[in-house]
Amino acid sequence: MSRNRNNNLMRGRPWTSQRRLLLELLRDAEGHIDAKELYRRASARDESISPATVYRSLNLFKELGLVDEIRLGKVRCYYEISGLPEHQHLVCYACGKVIEFDNPLVGRLIKAVQRAHNFNVTKAELYLEGYCPECEEKEKTRSA
Amino acid sequence: MSRNRNNNLMRGRPWTSQRRLLLELLRDAEGHIDAKELYRRASARDESISPATVYRSLNLFKELGLVDEIRLGKVRCYYEISGLPEHQHLVCYACGKVIEFDNPLVGRLIKAVQRAHNFNVTKAELYLEGYCPECEEKEKTRSA
DNA sequence: TTAAGTGCAAAGGCTTTGCAGCATA
DNA sequence: TATGCTGCAAAGCCTTTGCACTTAA
16 A cells, blocks of 8 residues: 555656655654755665755655745745645744744635636745744843 | 935945945846846946855845845745835746735734734745646646 | 666855955045 | 955855666566
């Protein structure tokens, strides 16, 4: 069963040990992880794996719709398994903390834009940046 | 007056010819422009300007809040003058076309998140990706 | 068996940095 | 005059690519 499922996932492409490992790590990551960190974790389990394979696999996974690419904060690129419950990102400009949130307005917004521009929207990413309560407090203290 | 205004913009930092040129080009760009393109346009007017200056200036402008950094499509980084009317981006995955739109729901969404997480939100970016009407049509034709 | 994937190392882009000279304030 | 900016060139990062070897199907 797992075999069939993975064949489907890969749409006929070879199901290699590297791909299995990378997909497993992406699943375990629960949230976003960047290519560098993914390579680091993969190396820990298979020390011969190369960065090239990580990048090639991520591009393949993206193409197959297995992962979504997300850009957060300082132009870093993160990946996460597709099909996780939709969520959006709120990033603290000062400390870099990332909060994932979800709000029903996002869905309504997507539908509205979809209708207005006749676009077939396949991906939505809302990125909010600002200061978290703690950093906001520090900021105030410092300027006072 | 222009002198005072620019001194304020720069918060005491020197108002150099390069910075003046770059800010002028950013203003003329009307929308987003990436560092590479900005360098190209700057070179046309001052052939001795260096990429290093462009990057250094963009970082400074960002720091001073004069421009916003925006990530679109294939992890490219764009800049635009702050304070333009807020707008969001809709990108066609197939042809790369970028549509800027605006929707009042965005404002409501920001306020809701702001309240829910007690964040001082300073920037909001909504990125929608999908297929524009033309590419959607081609896609259908091809698979039929 | 054979098409496809992998590791390695090198090349490519974009961005940052060190340094000596130059310009703004 | 004295910070601070600039150009240049080199270094740094991250990502992609060419090639010979290996592996899944």
